[in-house]
Amino acid sequence: MIVLLAGIIVLHLAVLVLFLISTVVNSWWYFSDSNSLDIWQNCTWLEFWNCESYTTNEWLQAVQAMMILSIILSFLSLILFFCQLFTLQKGGRFYLTGIFQLLAGICVMSGAAIYTVQYPHIHGERYSGSYGFAYILAWIAFPLALCSGIIYVILRKRE
Ligand SMILES: *[C@@H]1O[C@H](CO)[C@@H](O)[C@H](O)[C@H]1NC(C)=O
Numbered sequence: 611m612i613v614l615l616a617g618i619i620v621l622h623l624a625v626l627v628l629f630l631i632s633t634v635v636n637s638w639w640y641f642s643d644s645n646s647l648d649i650w651q652n653c654t655w656l657e658f659w660n661c662e663s664y665t666t667n668e669w670l671q672a673v674q675a676m677m678i679l680s681i682i683l684s685f686l687s688l689i690l691f692f693c694q695l696f697t698l699q700k701g702g703r704f705y706l707t708g709i710f711q712l713l714a715g716i717c718v719m720s721g722a723a724i725y726t727v728q729y730p731h732i733h734g735e736r737y738s739g740s741y742g743f744a745y746i747l748a749w750i751a752f753p754l755a756l757c758s759g760i761i762y763v764i765l766r767k768r769e
Pocket residue numbers: 645647652653654664733734
C-alpha cells in the first residue's frame with residue numbers, strides 16, 4: 611500500500627509540475643532561437659530576453675484561464691487526497707479527489723485545444739514557426755492527469 615500511495619503521489623506531483631511549467635515557460639509558440647511566445651508574453655532575445663505582453667485576445671485569455679484553473683484543481687485534488695486518506699472509511703473510494711483531478715485534465719486539454727485551433731487569431735501567424743515545448747508538455751500532462759484521476763476513482767482505501 612505504501613508503494614502504491616508513493617507512486618500515486620509522485621504521479622500527481624509530476625502532473626502538477628507539468629501544469630506549472632507549461633503555464634509559465636516561454637515556449638508555446640516558437641519562431642526562432644531569438645523569438646518565442648508563451649501564453650502571457652512575446653519574448654525576443656536582444657542581448658537579453660526582452661518580454662512584453664503581445665495581445666489581450668479573448669482566446670488567449672481563455673487559454674490562460676484554463677491553465678490556471680487546471681493548476682488550482684489539481685492542487686485542490688492533492689489536498690483532498692490527503693484529507694480523504696485520513697477521513698475515508700475502510701473500503702471507501704477517492705471519488706472527490708479523482709473528480710478534481712479529472713476536471714484539471716479536462717481544463718488543460720481545453721486550454722491546449724483552444725490554442726491549437728485559435729493560434730492564428732491569437733498571434734496572427736499562420737505558417738511561420740511551430741508549437742513550442744510548453745505546449746507539448748500541456749498535451750503530455752493531459753493523459754497523465756486523466757490516468758491519475760482514474761486511479762483515484764478506482765482506488766479503495768485499505769488499512
Ligand atoms: C514579438 O516581438 C517581436 C519584436 O518586437 C516582433 O517582431 C513580433 O512581431 C512580435 N510577435 C508577436 C506575435 O506579437
